[in-house]
Amino acid sequence: xxxLQLAINGIALGAxxxxxxxxxxxxxNATGAVNFAQGDLVAAGGFLAVALAGFLPVPGLLLLPLVxxxxxxxxxxxxxxxYWPLRDRPPVAVFIxxxxxxxxxxxxLNGLFGAEPRAAPPLFSGGHLEFxxxxxARQSLAIxxxxxxxxxxxxxxxxxxxxxxxxxxxxxxxxxxxxLGVPVGAMVALTFALAAALAGVAGLLLANQFxxxxxxxxxxxxxxxxxxxxxxxxxxxxALAGAxxxxxxxxxxxxxTDYAVATGLLYAALLTILVFRPQxxxxxxxxxxx
Amino acid sequence: xxxALLTVAGLTVAYADVRAVEGVDLxxxxxxxxxxxxxxxxxxxxxxxxxxxxxxxxxxxITFAGSDLAGLSPLRRARLGIGYVPxxxxxxxxxxxxxxxxxxxxxxxAARTVRTAEMYALFPQLAVRxxxxxxxxxxxxxxxxxxxxxxxxxxxLLLVDEPTLGLAPATAQSxxxxxxxxxxxxxAVLLAEQNARAxxxxxxxxxxxxxxxxxxxxxxxxxxxxxxxxRSLMGG
Numbered sequence: 001x002x003x004l005q006l007a008i009n010g011i012a013l014g015a016x017x018x019x020x021x022x023x024x025x026x027x028x029n030a031t032g033a034v035n036f037a038q039g040d041l042v043a044a045g046g047f048l049a050v051a052l053a054g055f056l057p058v059p060g061l062l063l064l065p066l067v068x069x070x071x072x073x074x075x076x077x078x079x080x081x082x083y084w085p086l087r088d089r090p091p092v093a094v095f096i097x098x099x100x101x102x103x104x105x106x107x108x109l110n111g112l113f114g115a116e117p118r119a120a121p122p123l124f125s126g127g128h129l130e131f132x133x134x135x136x137a138r139q140s141l142a143i144x145x146x147x148x149x150x151x152x153x154x155x156x157x158x159x160x161x162x163x164x165x166x167x168x169x170x171x172x173x174x175x176x177x178x179x180l181g182v183p184v185g186a187m188v189a190l191t192f193a194l195a196a197a198l199a200g201v202a203g204l205l206l207a208n209q210f211x212x213x214x215x216x217x218x219x220x221x222x223x224x225x226x227x228x229x230x231x232x233x234x235x236x237x238x239a240l241a242g243a244x245x246x247x248x249x250x251x252x253x254x255x256x257t258d259y260a261v262a263t264g265l266l267y268a269a270l271l272t273i274l275v276f277r278p279q280x281x282x283x284x285x286x287x288x289x290x
Numbered sequence: 291x292x293x294a295l296l297t298v299a300g301l302t303v304a305y306a307d308v309r310a311v312e313g314v315d316l317x318x319x320x321x322x323x324x325x326x327x328x329x330x331x332x333x334x335x336x337x338x339x340x341x342x343x344x345x346x347x348x349x350x351x352i353t354f355a356g357s358d359l360a361g362l363s364p365l366r367r368a369r370l371g372i373g374y375v376p377x378x379x380x381x382x383x384x385x386x387x388x389x390x391x392x393x394x395x396x397x398x399x400a401a402r403t404v405r406t407a408e409m410y411a412l413f414p415q416l417a418v419r420x421x422x423x424x425x426x427x428x429x430x431x432x433x434x435x436x437x438x439x440x441x442x443x444x445x446x447l448l449l450v451d452e453p454t455l456g457l458a459p460a461t462a463q464s465x466x467x468x469x470x471x472x473x474x475x476x477x478a479v480l481l482a483e484q485n486a487r488a489x490x491x492x493x494x495x496x497x498x499x500x501x502x503x504x505x506x507x508x509x510x511x512x513x514x515x516x517x518x519x520x521r522s523l524m525g526g
Contacts, residue, residue, distance in 0.1 A: 162402075165385065165393040172382040179342050179376070180394040181368035181443055 005134055006252045012140035013209070014247030015147035019202040020220050021227040021239040022151060023195030029171035029234050030191040031087075033094035037078060037102035039221025040109075041196050045071050045203025046212040047109050049120035060123040060204055064146070067204050068197045075196025079189045087188075102217060109214035117211030120204050143205045150201060151240065154194070158236075167191060226266070230273055232283025241282060245269075295320045295478045296341070296447055301350035303333070303340040303502075310336035312502045314350070318447065318478045323469060325493035325510060326482040328523060333502035334482035335377050338449045341480075342374045343367045355446065369396070373445025377452045377482075379432040383425035387416055387435050390424050394442035402442075409438040412468060430461035437468060447478045454485045466492045486523075490514040498523050 020042055027035040045067055052063045082097040123142035128135050158164035169177040170187040178184045202220075206212065223246050230245055231238025246266065254262035273281060294317035303311035311333040318324045326334045340348045343364040352359040357370055368374070382390050391409055395402040410417035413434040419427055424435060433453055440448060450469060454462035462485070470492045473479045483489035490496055493510040500523055506513070513519070 162392065162395075162399075165389055168385060168389075169382050169393045172384055173380055175344055175364075176374075176376055176380045176382075177393075178364040179344060179368055179374040180439065181365055181396055182393070183365055 002255075003252065006255050007248070008134065008136055009140060010248040010251035011244065012137075012143045013251060014244035015144045016202045016205045016209070017220075017223055017227060017243035017247050018240045019147055019150060019198045019205075020224045021231075021243040022154060022236065023198040024221075024224045024228055025234060025236050025239045026154075026167075026171075026191050026198075027195045028228070030167070030188050031083060031091065031094060033083070033091035034098070034225075035078070035082075035192075035195065036095060036098040036221055037082065037105060037217075038098075038195065038199055038224060039219065040102040040105040040217030041071065041074065041078070041199035042203040042206065042220040043109060043212060043214060043217040044074060044105055045200030046120055046207030046216070047113050047118065047203070047214070048200060049204040049207055050113070050118045050212075053121045058121075059125065060121045060208060061142070061146075063121070064123070064201060064204060067200045071200025071203075072193040072197040074200075075193040076189055078196060079192035083188065083192065084185075087185075102221070106214050106217060113214065115213060115215075117213050118207065119211055120207035122208050123205070139205075139208055143209070146201065146205065150198065154198070155236075163190075226270055228280075230270060230280055232280030235280065235282050238280055238282030242280070294318060295355055296480070297351075297353045298341070299351040301337065301340060301348065301352065303336045303345050304347040304349075305336075305345075310502050311340060314499075314502075314504055316497060316504070318480050320446065320478050321473055321476050322494040323473045323479040323481060323492055325489035325496040326480065326499060327486045327489055327496055327513075327520075328484070328499035328505075330484060331501075332499040332523075334499055335451050336502070337499075338374070338451050338480065338482055341367075341449060342372060344374075368443060371444070371446035373440035373443050373448045375436045375440045375448065375450040375453060377455065379429070379436040381424040381427070381432050381435050381439070384423060386421050386423055387427060387431075388420040390435055390439050391416075391442050394439045396443065405442055405444070409441060412441075412471075413438050430457050430465075433457060433461070433465055434468075437465065441472070445477060447480065448472060450479060450481045452482060452484060454483065454488055462488060486520055487514075 020038060024035065024038045048067055048070060049060060049063055052066055078101060082101045083094055086093040086097055122139045124138055128137045158168055166182045167187050169182055170184045174184050227242030227246050228239045231242030249262050249266040253265055296318040298314060298316040301311060301314040302309055314337060326337065328334050336345065339345045341352060343362055354370060354372060359367060391406050392402055395405055397405065415431055416434055416438060419431055424432065427435060453465050466488055469479050469481060481489055481493065490510045490513060496510045496513040497507040498505045505523060506519060
């Protein structure tokens with residue numbers, strides 16, 4: 001029973017991490033580059049929710065559309081500042097520019113909100129529900145629901161709409177996509193907007209579960225990075241599974257040992273996977289990415 | 291001869307200090323197949339990429355259907371009616387065959403469905419494999435998909451780069467036959483090929499390239515009859 005309780009908490013945490021990892025993979029596939037500011041966008045989303053709650057004292061669910069829209073706008077700005085001027089340079093240039101932008105975001109948040117930990121409002125209300133002896137926080141259920149809807153929505157967009165097909169074509173072969181008349185610049189900018197919106201929602205969700213600080217973004221990007229490496233570089237499904245694994249280490253394994261040991265074991269697991277399966281658990285030969 | 295759909299004058303394509311294409315003059319009219327023939331490294335692919343706007347360092351004049359293409363992005367050129375079948379097929383590997391077709395269309399959903407059905411009629415094998423991921427298709431199927439994908443854009447000029455490379459002879463023949471059919475329907479086809487025999491058998495005119503320059507040009511029939519010229523160019 002204790003395991004089940006911990007697993008539910010872990011799945012809720014993993015659902016939020018999955019949103020971060022999904023955005024990370026979308027940009028990775030679209031540009032071939034790592035967006036190292038993705039974690040700082042999570043922190044920005046959390047602080048945005050905190051700020052909006054100061055003006056609008058409503059449940060987090062009502063703030064969510066505003067967070068999505070404003071964070072999508074921030075994603076477009078990230079694309080314009082950190083990607084667009086370097087689009088013809090090697091991916092490592094974007095990697096470095098997004099690290100720089102992440103530092104700007106961290107310091108911007110520090111200047112605006114201070115270094116004290118802050119908390120965003122819950123999606124519906126606080127409290128918990130009990131099922132057969134299991135105590136489940138309403139926020140955990142809400143996180144799982146929102147994350148499932150968003151991840152499902154992104155999958156529907158990618159698989160069943162012309163816009164989604166264009167986003168995927170751009171991610172798989174930008175030159176050929178352009179030669180077919182796909183507006184690849186707009187597709188990449190949209191990908192940044194989508195990734196930032198997902199990060200923002202993750203920030204709103206996590207800033208209620210845990211306090212958030214301006215430097216918290218570094219933790220999130222490291223977790224997203226590990227999730228993507230474990231799942232398979234560039235694999236959407238793998239990143240989601242990897243995010244769940246990271247979260248289960250932080251909850252289930254940490255409860256049985258302690259947080260520091262669980263973190264050490266997570267890194268040991270990562271190294272083991274890299275040794276025996278360098279392409280990640282769900283990775284395939286290059287050129288087969290979905 | 292009808293007025294040229296594509297007119298190229300003094301085209302140069304360069305990479306760093308190397309000129310892959312130098313001073314090429316060329317024209318292609320609606321309804322004809324023009325074959326670009328030459329050995330590996332002759333500059334055929336660079337020429338096609340230059341026409342499609344995929345190379346940064348291009349000089350010279352390119353006019354398509356009365357529009358000057360200077361400075362236009364590949365997107366704008368595609369939307370003017372230039373289709374491109376790249377060397378090595380380059381289908382979108384993680385998408386199904388059908389998704390590869392659909393993504394290239396700029397029409398509404400109903401017209402997209404109609405056009406896809408037309409492509410399946412042209413390449414029945416693709417209809418059978420429509421739900422397979424593109425990376426699982428055979429080389430021949432991928433080549434058919436690459437041609438069909440470009441045709442989804444309803445091009446007035448189709449640039450085709452090495453469509454028979456690595457294909458079994460029978461498959462290569464069927465791809466070439468389709469290109470002939472495309473020209474018969476009124477579009478222009480500019481076909482880059484190392485397989486001189488296959489290209490000359492289907493083309494109306496041929497342009498022979500060596501080291502980035504045009505070495506000779508004429509009707510496909512006349513070029514095909516000049517064994518010595520062909521051997522000297524292709525190194526055979």
